[in-house]
Amino acid sequence: xxxxxxxxxxxxxxxxxxxxxxxxxxxxxxxxxxxxxxxxxxxxxxxxxxxxxxxxxxxxxxxxxxxxxxxxxxxxxxxxxxxxxxxxxxxxxxxxxxxxxxxxxxxxxxxxxxxxxxxxxxxxxxxxxxxxxxxxxxxxxxxxxxxxxxxxxxxxxxxxxxxxxxxxxxxxxxxxxxxxxxxxxxxxxxxxxxxxxxxxxxxxxxxxxxxx
Numbered sequence: 001x002x003x004x005x006x007x008x009x010x011x012x013x014x015x016x017x018x019x020x021x022x023x024x025x026x027x028x029x030x031x032x033x034x035x036x037x038x039x040x041x042x043x044x045x046x047x048x049x050x051x052x053x054x055x056x057x058x059x060x061x062x063x064x065x066x067x068x069x070x071x072x073x074x075x076x077x078x079x080x081x082x083x084x085x086x087x088x089x090x091x092x093x094x095x096x097x098x099x100x101x102x103x104x105x106x107x108x109x110x111x112x113x114x115x116x117x118x119x120x121x122x123x124x125x126x127x128x129x130x131x132x133x134x135x136x137x138x139x140x141x142x143x144x145x146x147x148x149x150x151x152x153x154x155x156x157x158x159x160x161x162x163x164x165x166x167x168x169x170x171x172x173x174x175x176x177x178x179x180x181x182x183x184x185x186x187x188x189x190x191x192x193x194x195x196x197x198x199x200x201x202x203x204x205x206x207x208x209x210x211x212x
Contacts (some may be wrong), residue, residue, distance in 0.1 A: 015056055016066035019047040030071050032082045032171070035064040035108075040101045043095070053100055060104035065111070072115075081124040084171040085112045089132045089184050093191045105130075109177070116176040125174035133157050133182035 013110035023030065039056045041048050068083060075081025088102070091109035095102035112128035119126060163180045179185045 013062065016063055016070055019067070020070045027080070029074065031075070031078075031080065031083070033071050034086075034171075035069065035083070036084075036086045037063065038086060038104075040098065041132050042101075043159040044097070045099045048100075056100055057104060060101070064108060068111075068126075069142045070117070075124045076119070076122050082168060082171050083112075083115070083124070083126045085126065086167075087112065087128045087130045089130050089179060089188050090166060091128070091130055092188045113176055114177050125171075125176075127167070127171045127175055128161070128177045128178045129170065129189065130177060130184075131163040131167075132179075132181060132187070133171055 005052075034066050036109035038060045041056055041069075045053075064085060075083075085108050087108040088105040090098065091105040093102070109128045109130065112126045115126040124188070166178055166180040179188045
């Protein structure tokens with residue numbers, strides 16, 4: 001068991017290397033990696049601070065990539081392993097007022113799908129979990145801080161336990177992508193059927209109205 005906490009120690013950018021070093025010191029092998037840490041900023045892109053943008057990219061993209069790259073080779077060598085990456089239904093579409101968050105989750109989905117194919121036959125699988133709006137601390141904070149978040153449709157709101165269960169089952173089964181909840185699956189499928197200009201335009205219209 002790890003003896004020292006690492007979260008946010010010396011900044012997120014150094015956490016992956018420190019974590020892997022500590023695992024080696026403890027002689028611990030990682031069979032299942034869950035990349036769950038993330039940030040979300042809601043509001044106009046140009047009004048959100050640059051530091052906040054950079055921190056989001058660092059945690060949602062760079063840390064996830066670094067941890068995956070550092071721990072994956074040993075899984076391949078052992079011939080077994082599971083990686084579960086937290087993406088989002090926003091991975092499938094641009095989301096005005098959450099532009100960078102959605103873009104970071106699109107990265108997670110694309111990377112996960114690519115790796116799931118690269119790793120075919122190795123005994124290691126990568127799963128992208130793409131939940132919709134979920135009752136988490138992140139969602140509660142966004143509601144308290146941003147009017148846009150308070151206007152998000154409650155129809156797509158999911159319980160944490162349901163999302164975790166579906167993610168766990170998909171990860172164990174080695175599925176490449178899982179979207180928990182029927183409404184979210186329908187939404188994710190629908191946006192892929194329509195031309196991007198239409199999806200983008202509808203998203204922009206909804207985003208502009210929600211900020212008024």
